[in-house]
Amino acid sequence: xxxxxxxxxxxxxxxxxxxxxxxxxxxxxxxxxxxxxxxxxxxxxxxxxxxxxxxxxxxxxxxxxxxxxxxxxxxxxxxxxxxxxxxxxxxxxxxxxxxxxxxxxxxxxxxxxxxxxxxxxxxxxxxxxxxxxxxxxxxxxxxxxxxxxxxxxxxxxxxxxxxxxxxxxxxxxxxxxxxxxxxxxxxxxxxxxxxxxxxxxxxxxxxxxxxxxxxxxxxxxxxxxxxxxxxxxxxxxxxxxxxxxxxxxxxxxxxxxxxxxxxxxxxxxxxxxxxxxxxxxxxxxxxxxxxxx
Amino acid sequence: xxxxxxxxxxxxxxxxxxxxxxxxxxxxxxxxxxxxxxxxxxxxxxxxxxxxxxxxxxxxxxxxxxxxxxxxxxxxxxxxxxxxxxxxxxxxxxxxxxxxxxxxxxxxxxxxxxxxxxxxxxxxxxxxxxxxxxxxxxxxxxxxxxxxxxxxxxxxxxxxxxxxxxxxxxxxxxxxxxxxxxxxxxxxxxxxxxxxxxxxxxxxxxxxxxxxxxxxxxxxxxxxxxxxxxxxxxxxxxxxxxxxxxxxxxxxxxxxxxxxxxxxxxxxxxxxxxxxxxxxxxxxxxxxxxxxx
Numbered sequence: 001x002x003x004x005x006x007x008x009x010x011x012x013x014x015x016x017x018x019x020x021x022x023x024x025x026x027x028x029x030x031x032x033x034x035x036x037x038x039x040x041x042x043x044x045x046x047x048x049x050x051x052x053x054x055x056x057x058x059x060x061x062x063x064x065x066x067x068x069x070x071x072x073x074x075x076x077x078x079x080x081x082x083x084x085x086x087x088x089x090x091x092x093x094x095x096x097x098x099x100x101x102x103x104x105x106x107x108x109x110x111x112x113x114x115x116x117x118x119x120x121x122x123x124x125x126x127x128x129x130x131x132x133x134x135x136x137x138x139x140x141x142x143x144x145x146x147x148x149x150x151x152x153x154x155x156x157x158x159x160x161x162x163x164x165x166x167x168x169x170x171x172x173x174x175x176x177x178x179x180x181x182x183x184x185x186x187x188x189x190x191x192x193x194x195x196x197x198x199x200x201x202x203x204x205x206x207x208x209x210x211x212x213x214x215x216x217x218x219x220x221x222x223x224x225x226x227x228x229x230x231x232x233x234x235x236x237x238x239x240x241x242x243x244x245x246x247x248x249x250x251x252x253x254x255x256x257x258x259x260x261x262x263x264x265x266x267x268x269x270x271x272x273x274x275x276x277x278x279x280x281x282x283x284x285x286x287x288x289x290x291x292x293x
Numbered sequence: 294x295x296x297x298x299x300x301x302x303x304x305x306x307x308x309x310x311x312x313x314x315x316x317x318x319x320x321x322x323x324x325x326x327x328x329x330x331x332x333x334x335x336x337x338x339x340x341x342x343x344x345x346x347x348x349x350x351x352x353x354x355x356x357x358x359x360x361x362x363x364x365x366x367x368x369x370x371x372x373x374x375x376x377x378x379x380x381x382x383x384x385x386x387x388x389x390x391x392x393x394x395x396x397x398x399x400x401x402x403x404x405x406x407x408x409x410x411x412x413x414x415x416x417x418x419x420x421x422x423x424x425x426x427x428x429x430x431x432x433x434x435x436x437x438x439x440x441x442x443x444x445x446x447x448x449x450x451x452x453x454x455x456x457x458x459x460x461x462x463x464x465x466x467x468x469x470x471x472x473x474x475x476x477x478x479x480x481x482x483x484x485x486x487x488x489x490x491x492x493x494x495x496x497x498x499x500x501x502x503x504x505x506x507x508x509x510x511x512x513x514x515x516x517x518x519x520x521x522x523x524x525x526x527x528x529x530x531x532x533x534x535x536x537x538x539x540x541x542x543x544x545x546x547x548x549x550x551x552x553x554x555x556x557x558x559x560x561x562x563x564x565x566x567x568x569x570x571x572x573x574x575x576x577x578x579x580x581x582x583x584x585x586x
Contacts, residue, residue: 061549076549124440138514143434147417147516149550156510157543159452172547217449221431221514223440250450254465256354256369257442 001291004051005283006042007105008058008087010079013038015045018284020291022116027280035085043094055101055286057108057279058087064103064146072102099293101286103137107144108282109230109272110137115285117273119226126224127272128153130211131231134178138222145222154178158213164189164206181210183233199238208239212246215269219247219255230272243269294584297344298576299335300398301351301380303372306331308338311577313584315409320573328378336387348394348579350401350572351380357396357439365395392586394579396430400437401575402523402565403430408578410566412519419517420565421446423504424524427471431515438515447471451506457482457499474503476526492531501532505539508562512540512548523565536562 005024007014009032016027030041046054063073072088088102103111110127119125123142129135134154138145145151155176160166166189170179179185186194190203197203215227233239244265253261259268274281298317300307302325309320323334339347356366365381381395396404403420412418416435422428427447431438438444448469453459459482463472472478479487483496490496508520522536537558546554552561567574 136514140433140438140440141436143436145433145516147433148512148518148552149516149548151516152513152548155547156513157452157506159450172545173543213450217510218514219441220445220449221429221511223438223442223444225441250466252465254448255442255445259441 001053002049002051003284003287003291004046004049004054005280005287006054006056006058007108007279007283008032008056009105009279010059010077013042014280015042016280016284017049017051018281020284020288022112022274022281022284024277024280024284032079034081035087035090039087039090039094042091046095051098051287053099053101053287053291054091054095055108055283055288055290056088056091057103057105057283057286060104061149062102062104064150099287099290101283101288101290103144103286104135104150105279105282106135107137107150108286109274109278110139110228110282111144111285111289112274112278112282113228113272114139115288116281117278118228118270120273122225124223124225125228126218126222126226127228127230127278128214128218129231129278130182130229130233132183134182134231136218138218138224140222153214153218154182156214156217158210161206161209177210177214181207181214181233186233194233194236199236204236204239205242207233207236208242209246211239212243212250215243215247216250219251219260225259227269228272229269230275230278234271237271240266240269240271294346295342295344296577296580296584297339297342297347298573298580299347299349299351300401300572300576301325301349302398302572303352303370306335307573308335309573309577310342310344311574313577313581315405315567315574315577317570317573317577325372327374328380328383332380332383332387335384339388344391344580346392346394346580346584347384347388348401348576348581348583349381349384350396350398350576350579353397354442355395355397357443392580392583394576394581394583396437396579397428397443398572398575399428400430400443401579402567402571403432403521403575404437404578404582405567405571405575406521406565407432408581409574410571411521411563413566415518417516417518418521419511419515419519420521420523420571421511422524422571423475423522423526425476427475427524429511431511431517433515446507446511447475449507449510451503454499454502470503470507474500474507474526479526487526487529492529497529497532498535500526500529501535502539504532505536505543508536508540509543512544512553518552520562521565522562523568523571527564530564533559533562533564
């Protein structure tokens with residue numbers, strides 16, 4: 001089954017051909033310019049590919065409410081020219097009969113890990129990306145969480161660690177998770193690019209402490225069967241054992257599941273299996289889901 | 294369709310006969326004694342009632358994992374005699390062919406509000422009970438959230454308000470949501486029974502502040518279409534406008550949905566429509582779901 005995948009980012013678009021097993025056969029990427037130009041490049045790539053469904057994991061915020069007149073729109077983005085752009089409509093007009101799976105990039109990545117990756121076969125998982133920003137996608141009882149809007153997991157307020165007096169980076173919430181722990185916050189707090197901080201720098205212990213605090217909240221609200229941490233910051237693999245330890249400390253034995261209370265936690269909070277393919281495989285997963293609906 | 298409902302609490306059991314519209318025809322309650330005695334009272338009540346399904350909303354923690362050998366057990370409760378008791382098994386043995394819907398009391402209450410109450414017809418909602426403890430049940434894309442265990446929403450750590458120096462009441466987490474804002478915490482902090490605190494006491498402003506902080510987290514993780522606040526503390530109706538205001542302040546316009554950003558918020562965070570029938574109607578909802586599976 002030939003599936004099309006689009007990873008729509010604010011900086012670049014990636015388009016690819018793959019299949020329902022998550023294999024990627026061919027890919028191409030180009031910078032995000034105007035909607036018109038960008039969408040024409042999409043058509044150029046897919047026009048002769050005979051795909052049976054298309055998945056689109058998209059930067060946001062986007063409208064996912066099927067009942068809404070503006071379903072399929074990119075909504076309040078500051079990105080020039082893309083505000084209130086009907087991206088699904090533009091594609092549907094060109095390929096009227098093609099099933100299109102549309103969701104946030106991070107929901108796509110979550111679905112990709114469930115279909116093809118670290119959470120394969122599970123009906124419950126959380127995918128978190130920690131990089132320039134922090135976002136999360138969750139699968140609950142086999143479905144992506146949407147609801148009123150879609151989760152914005154990076155914007156929860158966290159309690160500050162006593163020795164941390166950083167004012168926070170988020171223009172909306174100051175010291176929310178993203179404001180305390182995304183890449184730009186690390187850089188501003190320590191006055192150095194995160195990549196330049198040595199592996200044993202105290203920055204990473206603090207980072208793990210905040211990530212674990214957030215994960216505890218997700219465990220207590222979403223009860224995921226697996227937590228997958230991706231994004232640029234998580235390339236710092238030394239974070240994982242610290243996150244495991246702090247998550248156990250914080251939950252303090254209250255959630256009596258060996259996945260959390262024992263050393264099995266190293267298989268509960270994990271690195272993405274799809275690695276840097278998470279985005280495009282996520283879009284493939286959205287295409288696969290659209291085909292099966 | 295005659296449905297049976299059991300609201301199993303640590304102090305008392307309520308049993309009832311109702312229907313798929315949420316009507317309750319007959320009810321009876323008795324104290325929670327030993328499992329054997331209590332279960333026999335259940336059989337006495339239902340034996341001649343010709344019900345077609347039974348719902349059981351149960352105090353916890355309980356095992357809801359259908360793949361597990363101990364599905365249907367009450368697990369680590371400190372309640373004498375009930376630890377590791379197979380309550381579903383005991384009922385199944387007596388009524389081998391009856392579909393039984395089994396879940397936490399608070400998941401039942403959430404389902405009840407979605408089937409019959411304030412969230413009727415919605416595929417997404419959050420029900421929170423704030424009383425002696427704090428617990429939450431959520432419906433996501435039409436399904437109750439279970440996952441690894443089940444949510445334990447009252448045990449998230451919250452950031453303390455600057456003017457609050459209370460040490461917290463939770464033996465596991467100190468200043469988690471339950472440790473800061475459940476009834477016993479209010480009483481210990483202010484040295485008076487919550488019921489005796491006048492309506493304009495500063496306790497309620499602080500209470501609303503903590504509740505709003507927790508609701509913001511649920512909005513950002515679960516994205517519910519409706520939030521229903523029940524339990525003894527929420528009998529203090531003056532809390533609602535304060536919660537609405539603090540929730541808007543905390544999200545700070547980031548979730549651009551008029552349900553939250555406008556005065557419509559008074560219809561977004563609401564009191565349970567089923568009121569004190571929440572528990573038993575929740576059990577009816579579990580019976581209805583069991584019958585339709």
